[in-house]
Amino acid sequence: MTVARSVELEGHIIDSGMMQRCFGVVMDLGGNFDVEVFDVGKHKDEESYCRMIVQADDEDQLREILHELNQNGAHLSDPPNATLEPAPEDRVVPDGFYSTTNHPTKVRYDGEWLPVENIEMDCAVVVDPDGPRAYTKVLNAIDEDDLVVTDDAGVRVDPPERPRDSGGPFGFMQGGVSAERPSESLIRQIAEAVAETKAEGGSVLAVPGPAVVHSGAGDALARLVSEGYVDMLSAGNGFAVHDLESGRYGTSLGMNVETLENPRKGHKHHIYTISEVIRAGGIHEAVEEGLVDEGVMYECVENDVPYVLAGSIRDDGPLPDTMTDAVEAQNAIREQAHEADLVLMLATLLHSVAVGNCLPSTTRVVCVDINPATVTQLLDRGSAQAIGMVTDIGTFLPALAETILDE
Structure with a gap:
């Protein structure tokens, strides 16, 4: 004896692929369906409606089908x-x-x-x-x-639902990965998304990794912070250390980010930096003492941009500002994520996935990394709303900052 329930789908269920996915769910799980009502929206601003009877061999099978349908946007009629x-x-x-x-x-x-x-x-x-x-x-x-x-x-x-077309500043954000070098048009679209978010009173969260500093793109991110285009920052101990090292000694992991030379004792610069910041009492105190007078962390302090530094087992030091309690760091990241309207994930696998796990699917996300695994892992983990770019952060970030700040 079969069991059945009535479910409904509404919205842009055809062009978003929702109806096709729901039909597939029923068939893949061994059930049957009978479409009772199907009203098709005939114009781009009209929604469609479908009501169907879902049948299964027993209650357990029906429960499994209804669960999967619910996750895809189909709802019980009663x-x-x-x-x-x-x-x-x-x-x-x-x-x-x-x-x-x-x-x-x-x-x-x-x-x-x-x-x-x-x-x-x-x-x-x-x-x-x-x-x-x-x-x-x-x-x-x-x-x-x-x-x-x-x-x-x-x-x-x-x-x-995915947008019906690519119009508007956020129309291009339909998920997926681009393995091409950063094109001028795509960077311009991302710049428009950032500007639109700020114009609407929204908040932009930056999630940078140490490669931002290593690649020489730290100055570009610092400019975005100083000009008010970054409202919050979430990173690890490593990013802050190398950003402060760059501001203090002009090096990142001992290498001069402009000349690419390795000065004598340069490999000790990041440890010296950590020691000096600890001695000062923290990043804010180091800035107030004039120990550091440039860089992303400097601009965060000067412009009252809140930051969360989450520690890991690998950290040198760590800095006094770094949260070494994983649960405390998770909660701090979660608070930022819930406030963000647009997130820029910049060359960091662990923090991109960590922040992505805390985001609702309605938050716009741009993930940029030269390693395609970072972008695909973020998308596979559930942040399907993200647009991913597989490219050099040292090329992307300065071009983005120039596009945003020159308009």
Whole structure:
């Protein structure tokens, strides 16, 4: 005996590929479907609507199909309230808890849809009846008796639809990877996206790696910070150390970034820099003492641009400003990510993926790295909204800064 439920799709479901994906989900999982209603939007600004009956051999198979359909934007025609179970103890979630995607999500509570606040992937959803409100919590932040959403009944996921055309400053951001050298037109489009974000009062988060300094592109990023085009910075201890080393000694990992020469004792410069900043008490104090008078970190201090430096097991020093507690660093990165409207990920695999994990799918992302694995891993990890460029950051970043600042 078969079981069946009615599901609905609406929006630009044809050109976004949503309908095709949903049909494929049902067939791949061994189910059947019967389209009852299909209203096609005949103009580019009109939406389409589809209602279909999904059939399966048993409840378990149907539940699996409906789960996958929900992740792709198809919703039950008669959704129930979300199932809530109290957390049995701190940092422990109920069995079968709903694990979030990074897409905009709602949960149904007492007959109403509550938007899930601070959406990001791989979190639990907690409902506060006093609001009522729904919000995400990472597992280590769960408190005993938190009402946690279990299963995905009463959960609605709305993946962002891709734009119908490439018009507008953000039209080009449709995901994917470009392995070409940075073209003038693509850099101009990214520059327009940054300018548009700022004009609308949004925030730009920069996520640079040490290669920004090694390649000689640190000055370009510093200019963007000083001119107000970067509102927040998230990086590792290594980036800050080599940026400060460059400002202090003109070298990065002991090499002069302009002449490419290795001065005598240059290999000790980054250790000297760390020692001097520690002696000063931190980056802010080093800037105030005049120890450093240029560079990205200098401009962050001078222009009150907040930064998060997350440590790792490899760090020399580390600097006093570096967060060595991984959970503390995650939470600090998460706060920045939730505030960002546009993220520039610049030649750093670990921090690109770390920040990407905290971003909702509605946040615009540009990822640039000479290693294609960085870009593809970011996209594969779930940040499908990112546009990726496989190119030299030392070429890309100065060209981007020049395009933004000269217009």
